[in-house]
Amino acid sequence: MAELLREQELEYLIAAPEGQTLEWKSPRIHPRDLATTLIAFANADGGRLLIGIEDDGTVSGLDLVADRQQVERLLRAAYEFCTPSVQIEYQFAPYRGHQVLVIDVPVSPRVHNHNNGRVYLRVLDRDQPLSADETLRVAFAKGQASYETQPVRGATLEDVDQDLIQEYARLRGFDQPAERLLRGLNLLVENTLTVAGALLFAREPGRWLPRAGVDFLKFEGTTIELGEAFNLVKRQELTAPLPRLIRRTWELVGTFVRTRRWLRGLEMTEQPEYPDFAWREVIVNATAHRDYSITGTAIQVRMFDDRLEVESPGGLPGIVTVENIRRRHFSRNPHIVGVLKAWHYIEELGFGVDRVFREMEAAGAPPPLITDDGGVVTVTLYAVRPTIPEQVDLNEQAVRWAEMGLNERQMKALIHIAQHGPISRKQYCELIGVSRMTAYRDLADLVKRDLLQVRGSGRYVHYVLAEKV
CATH class of the missing domain: 3.30.950.30 (Schlafen, AAA domain)
Structure with missing residues (x-):
């Protein structure tokens, strides 16, 4: 009721x-x-x-x-x-x-x-x-949609994350026990959680629904290399109830979204390589609309130097096609979508994809590429490549750096970081043409002078401009 x-x-x-x-x-x-x-x-x-x-x-x-x-x-x-x-x-x-x-x-x-x-x-x-064809597609998708309403054998009220369900209740302004709330949302049948209920509120969804999380992969470069050229620099499997899974995926991806910086005279101009709304929305859509009946396959988020790919199990739902996705909407998992709206992960339904396209266009990036092979939907966002104005004047800044006693290698690196974003020790070696030991000494000196700051640790260390620069 x-x-x-x-x-x-x-x-x-x-x-x-x-x-x-x-x-x-x-x-x-x-x-x-x-x-x-x-x-x-x-x-x-x-x-x-x-x-x-x-x-x-x-x-x-x-x-x-x-x-x-x-x-x-x-x-x-x-x-x-x-x-x-x-x-x-x-x-x-x-x-x-x-x-x-x-x-x-x-x-x-x-x-x-x-x-x-x-x-x-x-x-x-x-x-x-x-149309008759669209009606058949909706009927087929309704059969898929019923998967989220199926009970999960062995998943009971005792498996619910009480902190998370109470967080939901606070967001919605409800004051009622977890059992009543879950029954009202049709996420609890008798004493058994449905698929949607387990994905949203179970402490360990993967216990019953394997690979229902996110695989994150970060590659150095623009291709996947194997053998001696192996270039996977970060891999992490994320599993959690969906409201937390989205938040953790955002946090992880956000650490690798670079902000491009360049100098206009002595003033710094900044631009992220992907509009914030665009990459967050693509991750939310993959999480909310994937086909969870396809077990054993996680959502995959792949980051390259020039693009971000989000691969979601299952084809586009209902009447949605690659051609009409900006103006058509259909929820494969309406119960999941309804709950996620409490966290404002999903605002007004039907507008998100179109806004992704508009945000990418406004940032000067190519339009997103969406492919659907019937079993997997892949959305590719291409990184923004800012146009550096011809009138950028680095002379005054270079003079100041020279007066500080910086060598030409260090000044070249600072300019490169200002224009293209963070740099690793390996990239410094390749850019400047020096040994790893020289790169270490140069970068350590720039950190000591408060011109660079260190981010990450171990093999994931990279350097960004300090705020004062």
Whole structure:
């Protein structure tokens, strides 16, 4: 049963724009038209209808006595115009002297059609009619989507991370025990966690769902080399409940996202090699929308000097294709997506991919490359290559460095780091053409002078410009 809405919560919903999971309706709407949105929500991510609100946002409300017959007709729409019937929950919420009919539609494991013969899917803020081919794709994806609702044998309430479930409750403003909360989210069936429940809240999801985490690989260069040229410099397997898995993956990848710096006179200009939103969103999408029925295969994040690749098990879901991905949306795992929204990992559904493209374009990077071979979806972000202005003047800075007693090797390295980002000892050797011992002495001297700072440890050590530079 949906939580009873307080007037303050309803006010927040009325102020929010209509979108993937929210729609306003006039109390005068015909039940046949209401059924279109009920079907579209049920076939997509579920949603909430507020009946008693005009298109301009004015709250006209319903009179529970005078409008009783209209209310009954609207509620019957879920089975009179929908095949099979759409499951709904409803309540009347007070708002400034009015009554608003609130109808909640859960995501359905089945495909519903209208008695006019059409099938509808919610896409952003529209109820989109589907072609016969698209309907078949949705029906197939619904079969995949049901995987997240299956119970996980042996995973019980005792396996739940209590701190994490209470964190979720605080974020949502709920005050109820974990068991009731999980049942309300359809993540606990009897005393058994569902696949979505185990992935989201079990202390050790990998105990039942192997390889449901992230494999991170960092390569030096732009290709994968083996043998003597082996260039894998970092590999780490990440496993955790999904809200923490996303956070830890962000933290790990963030340590390797370089910030390009170059000098404009004596002022430093900075630009990250990937827009922050873009790479974070790609990781969230892989985590939220991968096909978890494909066991034994983790999400793989591969970083090269010129690109970031995120590989996710399973093809694109539902009606989404490589060609329409910027304007189409379908959730393979709607229960997982719904919970992750509490942490704001997922904002308004359907806009993220398009924004990734726009952010990359604004940064001057090539558009993302998305491929789908039916079993794996790979998203490639290409690093931003900043255009260094011709009028950059390093003369004054070089004079100051020379007065400090720096040698030409060190000055060349500082300029290179300012323009291209961090450098390792091995890269210093190759750039300057010196031995490892000379590189060590030069770099150690620059650190001692507070011109460089050391990042990482062991074989992962690299050098960045100190803040004062």
